[in-house]
Amino acid sequence: MSVLNFKPEIWSKVILGALQKRLVYGSPMVVNNDYEGEVSGPGSTVHITQFGDPQVSSYSPGGTITYQPLNDVGQTLVIDQARSFSFSIDDVDKRQAAGDMQRYLETRAAYKLADVTDQFIASKYTLAAANNILGSTGSPLTPQPYSLGGASTWHPADFWTMVLEPLKVRLDEANVPEDGRYIVVPPWAHSLITQTQGFVAETDSAGNATPAMQRGFMGMISGFGAVLKSNNCPQPVAGGPGTGVWAVMAGHPMAITFAEQIAETEALRLQTTFADGVRGLHVYGAQVIRPDCIAVAYVQRPTGV
Template identity: 40%
Template sequence: MAVTNFIPTIWSARLLENLQKRLVYTNITNNDYEGDVKFGNAVKINAIGRVNIFDYAKYTALPDPQVLDSTQQTLLIDQAKAFNFAVDDIDKAQANVNLMDAAMRQAAQDIKDVIDKFIASHYTYAANAIGDDTTPIVPTATTAYELLVDASTKLDEMDIPSDGRVAIVPPWFHGLLRKDDRFVKYTSEGQQVLRTGLVGEAAGFQIFISNNVPNTTGTKYKILCGHPMAITFAQQIEKIEAYRPEKLFADAVKGLVVYGAKVIRPEALVVITANKA
């Protein structure tokens, strides 16, 4: 790939496409406030309080208008990750594959892994919990589904919409669900797992699997269940640049991705702390 033929917008779009196809935890987020974000930006999010409802009587004057309360939260774009790699001209000439394209795909995969773990770490803000580090749940093939029912019930009690709910589980928990006839396994599971991690439905949740479920040395897995309204996420590919390193015979690409996440509705999240049996 000659640097003179490099088109940044095409490479930027390709990187973003790869990120979107492989991120799992973004399925429990929304991007309502993404817009034109830059590193260091602070996005102000206003939340309106409850509106008073009153009885109406004919020919009776209405009370003075309610002065609405509002609270403000801030989404910080405070994460910045970069890459910088080169493909030697000799390697490029000897290879029968497009090394630069393969390297870009790998860069997307590796950035995905970092972003996924960052979003996963927000389980600490969940307002609802089942089990904890002191008494983690040990699910079995007959109780794994029931744990998701309990999580769904907690969301019901918080008036969280039933449509669009998501649960992100480790592979071993998915294995337990597969042994329960109530688990709805998607027929195209193989392709879905490769592209999105989506494997089926259970207890009103779309079930995604991920190896990035936070855990402590293989125990105390933090299984996050909830609705995308809970976490807002924003990302931006700030720079993609190709260049010829001064001291190398090689083509190089460097890139910068910035992002941030904020739990704005903790009541819409449930975290299950579980040990593998």
């Protein structure tokens, strides 16, 4: 790679594209990007207009209709997160390197940025509506591992009955749309779900059995169209099996709006050594605009998983 060959618009496009592919909490299955086009850089503030629901009144023929004034109770999306990457490539190393160095560096930069961004979005679970929270850090749900009772006998895993179904009920009671629902689980919970007959036997609208895995995410179970696995699933209480507590978040993409932008990528010739320097700036922000469309369960990881 050389400063003379560096194309900032290409780097920005490639890195942002790779970022979006690697995001779990920041993917379109979990958040919406309705206001991303209005982001101009770090410190940007996007005003989101929201109105209360219209009231429904009784009506009699010939009666008088009263018009309800709707007040804007909008929110703001602030682009208050900024992360940068910067590295140097020595001329000697550049000449001796084998393979596509630029592609490798673009990919690694995108991966590190995505990891930090996903953790930021995952932290928004604390803003879920109070009625949509199951358990607590001090009294978490405690599912037990799945076990086979015989060669052809299946028993439903506790994680399904204690976590998935209750979260589904909370979303149902909050009138959250069924189409597009998601749930994000840590790897150990993902393992419990795959051992559940309710997941294995799930069928689509045509009565055909759904595949267990589709492009990195699981098939439908308990009405969740996307069951996602992430190591960034928040762990408010540190610890391993039998002690640690994870926050499992479920909901609909309408709940959280997310916007991001690669504000700048540039290359420069370093003055104190024979090397090229490359740096970039990633800015983003997220806002929970529908807390009733998120449900959270505090779950203790069972021993043996």
